[in-house]
Amino acid sequence: MNNFLRVLIIEDSERDADLILSTLERAGYATVGQRVENAAEMDEAIEKQHWDIVISDFRMPQFDAFAALRLLQQKDCDIPFIVVSGNIAEDTAVSVMKAGVHDYVTKDSLGRLVPAVRRELADSEVRRKNRMAEEALRESEERYRSIIENIPDVFYRTDEHGMIIMASPSATRLLGFESLEEILGMPAVSLWADPQEHSEMLRRLDKHGIIRDFEAVIKKKDGSPRFVSVTSTFWKDRNGSIVGVEGLIRDITDRKQAEEERIRMVTAIEQSAEAILIVDTNWIIHYVNAAFESMSGYDRRDAIGRHMGFLKSGTHNEEFYRNIKQTLSKGAVWSGRLTNRKKDGTFYETEVTGSPVRNQAGQIINYVSVHRDITRQVKLENHLRQAQKMEAIGTLAGGIAHDFNNILSAIMGYTELAVLKLPDRSPVIRDLQQVLDAGRRASDLVKQILAVSRQTQQGKKPVEVALI
16 A cells, blocks of 8 residues: 555644644554645645645635635546534535535544545545546547548448448448448448358358458449458457457459459560560579570570570670670660570570660669570571572673673684685694684583573473483
């Protein structure tokens, strides 16, 4: 027991005040007392410090117990108030008790004072604790109400029949109703797009006593669906009996749509015919798709976590790669052709577009590149260039052959004329015949050149396969 006691005594007799204090001290109280005898002194004493108990005479020349009690009540002070006075009429004693005095003790029976003080101090402590509990309850209710009214999630409660008896204001936004009154009284199952999902939730709740993050689809007032995550438990009364269900409903529509979009993107990337690589700013591979595996021969487990340099073929010099890095690190897009090495050591050529990837702060955190295999295309281009080169050579050779053929025709023509003009036995004819033979061989050569250059049709004749 706390024996320290601050006593405010309203008494015009100093002797009677001392008697009261000594009575309390003999009972074991360590008292601190102050005597006042009018309203001004009492008001000043109350303002200066807190008092544990007020003991007042009933009537004094400038003051009385009724006036003292009213002043105490005006100050909103819940302090035990005991009247200690001479004999007063019974109806007067009843009046002061009805006015709010806690007890009445006559001066000729101060033996009753100590029990009265103890009782009133105990009652005062009970009242103080009750006030604190009530205040804590009010604050808790205010916090609870504030949370319920402001949380973005929907708090709900149903009775034992599954009817909605409570919902937070956010329910109107989620469900598309104008007011809570439209929602209250509705069967909770009517808001579920699939009643079987509601039954499954209740089954799990009955089995485990609580469910967390149960995903379902509910219907808005207009019938449109919303994806939600439900966390619920049983609502019980003071006796522990189940009287309903309560919990939180969180709208996860945006998250589900984002997940579906991500799945579509991942599926599209995985099924792309072009190889797609994602690397960090240190050129360490973080992701490759299936097309990269078939294009390079490397399994993604072999590639992820490695520096991209293991694909180098040695075809490009370091300046070439530095240019790529500088372009991308500046936030620009790089496009060009790369020759890389497959796992089996063969080369493959790709047409590449590389782009930087930024975070929300605008910082470059990754690079993504799209590689289109053009190895076959490059081979076809080389064949085409070779064919064009051969065609140019053939055209040149054909032109030369035509010119040479013209010159050769003149030589042979004039040689034949010279033979005709000579006597039959002229020794010069033999020499000119050699010129004609050489001219015919040269003519055959011109025909072959023209055939190669495809400027004349080759003569075709049947042959016997056995002879070949």
